[in-house]
Amino acid sequence: MSGTLFGVGTGPGDPELMTLKAVRVIASAKVVVSLSADAKPGLARTIAAQHIADASLELVIDMPMRVDPAEGQAAYDKAVVTIRRHLDAGDDVAFLCEGDPMFYGSFMYVLARLSAVYPVSIVPGIASPMAAAAMAKMPLCARDDAFAVIPAPLPDARIEALLEAADTAVIMKLGRHLPRIRALLDRSGLTGQTIYVERATMDGERLMRLGDLPPDAAPYFSLLLIARDPVTS
Amino acid sequence: MSGTLFGVGTGPGDPELMTLKAVRVIASAKVVVSLSADAKPGLARTIAAQHIADASLELVIDMPMRVDPAEGQAAYDKAVVTIRRHLDAGDDVAFLCEGDPMFYGSFMYVLARLSAVYPVSIVPGIASPMAAAAMAKMPLCARDDAFAVIPAPLPDARIEALLEAADTAVIMKLGRHLPRIRALLDRSGLTGQTIYVERATMDGERLMRLGDLPPDAAPYFSLLLIARDPVTS
Numbered sequence: 248m249s250g251t252l253f254g255v256g257t258g259p260g261d262p263e264l265m266t267l268k269a270v271r272v273i274a275s276a277k278v279v280v281s282l283s284a285d286a287k288p289g290l291a292r293t294i295a296a297q298h299i300a301d302a303s304l305e306l307v308i309d310m311p312m313r314v315d316p317a318e319g320q321a322a323y324d325k326a327v328v329t330i331r332r333h334l335d336a337g338d339d340v341a342f343l344c345e346g347d348p349m350f351y352g353s354f355m356y357v358l359a360r361l362s363a364v365y366p367v368s369i370v371p372g373i374a375s376p377m378a379a380a381a382m383a384k385m386p387l388c389a390r391d392d393a394f395a396v397i398p399a400p401l402p403d404a405r406i407e408a409l410l411e412a413a414d415t416a417v418i419m420k421l422g423r424h425l426p427r428i429r430a431l432l433d434r435s436g437l438t439g440q441t442i443y444v445e446r447a448t449m450d451g452e453r454l455m456r457l458g459d460l461p462p463d464a465a466p467y468f469s470l471l472l473i474a475r476d477p478v479t480s
Numbered sequence: 481m482s483g484t485l486f487g488v489g490t491g492p493g494d495p496e497l498m499t500l501k502a503v504r505v506i507a508s509a510k511v512v513v514s515l516s517a518d519a520k521p522g523l524a525r526t527i528a529a530q531h532i533a534d535a536s537l538e539l540v541i542d543m544p545m546r547v548d549p550a551e552g553q554a555a556y557d558k559a560v561v562t563i564r565r566h567l568d569a570g571d572d573v574a575f576l577c578e579g580d581p582m583f584y585g586s587f588m589y590v591l592a593r594l595s596a597v598y599p600v601s602i603v604p605g606i607a608s609p610m611a612a613a614a615m616a617k618m619p620l621c622a623r624d625d626a627f628a629v630i631p632a633p634l635p636d637a638r639i640e641a642l643l644e645a646a647d648t649a650v651i652m653k654l655g656r657h658l659p660r661i662r663a664l665l666d667r668s669g670l671t672g673q674t675i676y677v678e679r680a681t682m683d684g685e686r687l688m689r690l691g692d693l694p695p696d697a698a699p700y701f702s703l704l705l706i707a708r709d710p711v712t713s
Contacts, residue, residue, distance in 0.1 A: 256610075258499065264604065267503065268496040347606075349613035349620050350627075362617060369614035371497065373580075373604045377489075380582035381602035384595060387582050391634055391653075393642050394583075396627040405645070409626050412638070412645040420624075 250277070250338040252330070252365050254354035256347040256372015257294040260449035260468070264373050265294065272370055273298045276341035278333045280306045280326070282353055290468075291343035306330070310353070323356045330357065334365050347374040351419070376417040379444035379470055383454055387472070388415050399424035403431055410435060410473070418471040425466050432457065437473055445469040483510070483571040485563070485598050487587035489580040489605015490527040493682035493701070497606050498527065505603055506531045509574035511566045513539045513559070515586055523701075524576035539563070543586070556589045563590065567598050580607040584652070608703060609650040612677035616687055618707055621648050632657035636664055643668060643706070651704040658699050665690065670706055678702040 253272050258264035273279060279299050281292035286309060299305065308326045310319060333340050348354035348369055358367060376396065380387045388394035395413035397406055398420045406428075410416055418428055432438045441457040446468045457471060486505050491497035506512060512532050514525035519542060532538065541559045543552060566573050581587035581602055591600060609629065613620045621627035628646035630639055631653045639661075643649055651661055665671045674690040679701045690704060 254614075259604075261501070263501040263504070264499045266491065266497050266499055266606065268494070270500065271496070347610045347613075347620075349618065350610060351621055351623075351625075352619075355619045355622055358617065367617055369617060371492075371606045371610040371614040373499065373606060374610060377580045377583060377604040377607060380580075381487075381604040384591065384600055384602060385582065386585075386588045387580075388584055388629065389588055390584075391631040392584075393631065393634060393638065394629040395642075395646065396621065396629075398624040398626065400624050401626060405626065408645045409628075412641045413628065 248337055249365055250334045250336070250340060252334060252357070252361055252367045253339065253341040254344060254348035254352070254358060254367070254369040255295075255341050256344055256352070256370055257291045258373040259346055259375050259378035259447055260290065260294060262294050262297065264378070264448055265298070266370065266372065269295075269370050269372065270298050273341050273343070274300055275339070276303060277338035278304045278306060278330070278340040279343065280308065280330065280340060281343045282310045283307045284310060284312050289343075289345070291345040294345060295343055304333075320356070323360065327357060327360045330361065334361075344372065347372040350374045375419070375447060375468075375470060376472075378447040379417070379472055382447045382452060383442050383444055383472055385442060385472055385474055386415075387417065399428050403427070406431060407435065410437065416473040418473065421466040421469050421471065425464065426462070428471070429457065432471075432473075440474050442472045442474070443469065444472060481570055482598050483567045483569070483573060485567060485590070485594055485600045486572065486574045487577060487581035487585070487591060487600070487602040488528075488574050489577055489585070489603055490524045491606040492579055492608050492611035492680055493523065493527060495527050495530065497611070497681055498531070499603065499605065502528075502603050502605065503531050506574050506576070507533055508572070509536060510571035511537045511539060511563070511573040513541065513563065513573060513575045515543045516540045517543060517545050522576075522578070524578040527578060528576050537566075553589070556593065560590060560593045563594065564597075567594075577605065580605040583607045608652070608680060608701075609705075611680040612650070612703055612705055615680045615685060616675050616677060616705055618675060618705055619648075620650070620705070632661050636660070639664060640668065643670065649706040651706065654699040654702050654704065658697065659695070661704070662690065665704075665706075673707050675705040675707070676702065677705060
């Protein structure tokens, strides 16, 4: 009997936003896998730390923040060799992902390599748009609103089409794209309806109107919530 | 000192998918508010049942499944009078929502009425698309995918524009709209890439290719996941 591969969402940052199931699965896994970025412990590992059993074996995949895609895939290929060895030995393996594993999560790269061969179980987690909306006390979508999740690296024309088609939106992965996105939202007349949220549910979380954000802002774990008119009735 | 109004997401159905924070807030709230539909306990109340303290006062807002909008608003207006009385007395009030409170959640109608007057705290929850994707082991979005959440009651032209603009999508609130949505996806050539998920993480959950769903299906707590090509590397 091989072990089960668990993809576990640890939620957005506050350890109290882990689910009961995530805590149970992490605490009982023989092997716990996480990504580290540039040799610093990854966010998912930090969130889950207090639930990892002393007896668990930890496997860390080093994944530089700006990795060449082929190098990134090679890192997953290499990690999967070790993960397979543990699964073959009958040990359960919990792969930690901040947020939700199926929402821009790194787990899907491991899933794609192993789901045909091993039993897999996925524990969903709170994704960052929900955490940001809770912090901002601003609905993501209500009634029959269409809601779009838009990665900032997409070309302007695609972002404009998505904003046009949806009623409300979140723009993710701002990074170095922030100045271009600000200009785009200004042109679209949406700046006044946009809230900037940084590090939602983590230490140092902050929130402000996009118009109040300094031009030299260096966003980190941040996103933009683009609202329609408030739900008032 | 007035009490705090908590909007608490209970997640999609499995009580183990509640967060540690949701459990703590519900267990310690003096007053717990939930919706019931046609006199049956609501889903959020059922999910959270084991964490509601015996000493808590429960307030149930009856909200028929197909309520006239004005009647629905009147029911919130009436409930808010009672909620205010408890907050004024200094008691914390936890309003339960299945899924996430800011993602099509009923809490936002109470929030709109009270957020200017009382301290509010929102506890995010696992939303149904994440639960369905975990069950289907299918990514909602990866890398720079744009992801759309589309309510089925929208007109065909709007749904088509959203499907065109996004890389991946979820169609929610199927109900009586299912035959029309099936026809639309057939015309768009998307049926083969669409998974039907019903009651994800609840008793009786099921999942199948949309093409395998009987034409007379009566969807309940169901949605469609529309995938792009699988993430293989």
